[in-house]
Amino acid sequence: MKSTITDVAKLAGVSIKTVSRVINREDSVTEDTQNRVAAAVKQLNYQPNQAARNLKGTNSYTLGFVYDNPNAYYIIQMQEGILAECHERGYELIIHPCNAKQVDIIDEIKSMAKRSQLAGLVISPPLSETPEVLAAIEELNLSYVRIIPGSHDSVESTPCVFVHDQDAAYKITEHLIQQGHTDIAFIGGDKEHRSTDERLNGYMAALKAYQITFKTDYIIDGQYTFDSGATGAKNLLGLEQKPTAIFCCNDEIAAGALFAARLSGFQIPQQLAIAGFEDSPFSRQTLPQLTTAAQPTNMIARKAAGLLISHIAAKRSKAKTIQTTVHQHFEPQLLIRESTQLNSQSAKSSKN
Template structure:
């Protein structure tokens, strides 16, 4: 049989069931017996059958479209999120529509609801900082729009969240940098109105305080999470009279900017300066020297979000909806950090 032209009627004939039964299996209806469901799914997999999305949508009153809402300047992070969602949702026959927004806009809530309605979306994934806006979540609830929020930190409402323990990871980075005998340690935070930035800053600074090495006020500066901000704030820190010997940046984009600033100033890494980041995006392992950073499993988070969102939309997998999805970022040691004894 020509697999490229196989139809739902062919699947029904091969399985010895009705077309309606095949449609119910595809749409994960609870009205199909387990043995029949397994039999039909095996044939679908064997022949690599992909349901026609338009026909599916008409049959189930769904569009099989998910939305991704973000206000984040880190293009590599956004790309990783998209790839993670698509890896999961393409197996389920869903497509992804992306929508940049301005999370500080007074029209954010209406903008997102209109995007969902205009694009006829079945549900949306919210990325920080838009995911941190509680009033947006309230409006989505009021309009019965399924959503999942990616956030740093924790929430009791696990059905709506995929969470990353950034605070603990930043604390571990503080311990690692001090283990290298650095005394003059600086941090370039992200925008502190972002929850993720606050989680990382507080995890790092509180741990430094607990270890008896509180961060000096003049060695904490706020960045924008962009590469250019890393250059600007890195140059500022590195031209101080009592410049730091180690800098922890809120993300890899800014850490890379710090490395650029150090290079321009003739400061050798890691001999004269240690630089560390957060995210472990594609850039981190490719710059010279390769960046010591915190690896956050972004694609894993994206897959968790897609699984939870589709479960909410289809209503057939309560365990996926209620699953407490928390990831734990870990330090990746590379060449950009070294002992302060060299300085």
């Protein structure tokens, strides 16, 4: 027979209410009690009944993940990370893809949240960077967490997971400079994503730090797609003064740029170095493999869901002081591969 919350309470020697508090990660339970309940849950293989929990009262145990992103690899890793945290903490997840440019996007999100009786929302770019979307969620009095590019100096009043895109972009550009490149181009992603500006700012900051003259012809507006990378690289390689290196705003763009460069007869990295961003499968499926910034998307998503669930639990506990400003920070790490490295010291250099 399937174990019940009553069975867990009896085995742990606590009340049913205490078991509920432990499952919901409320701070009012002692560590010893948490350990006893956790051991009982594991021994009985107890799984909370989400439908019953949601119907029992006003508290919902369902999160929503709202996104608009063409990168399938990014979205899959986001979903896996959020789901892992939800399963561990007794929550369900509703996934809602949408088009951030739709005229009725605000009504769509509000309708979905009400219809699904959500406890909270995980929001990724560009929706997490759109003031109108955030204002609509605030009107619903719905807890949410945002995943956005930022730094340790970023100031936000709501739970956020910041990804330090600018610092990582600086390191990628610095690596290219240290490889001897001074003619370094940049192919951007979608303009509505703050990550595009953050990565461009990191690129610009590195050029300035090394006193390298900025060339406007070397900045190509693009989208986070393979075709955009191929088109951008073709335009750059058609310039009279061609770049010797290209920093692409993500790995999909970089894969497209590498494809176009090789079709044009360029040897990589001997004649042209190419770097991406994110460490998606695109970076490992090219020949040569791409230098990139390893972004732990799965972990970022899991931390975001954890922040949201903890925020929800704090609100429900009716504590006198609720910590509403909770932030997590991630900096993608430089990962040097053959697409930029002229010698065999890739592994050694990537550690330094």
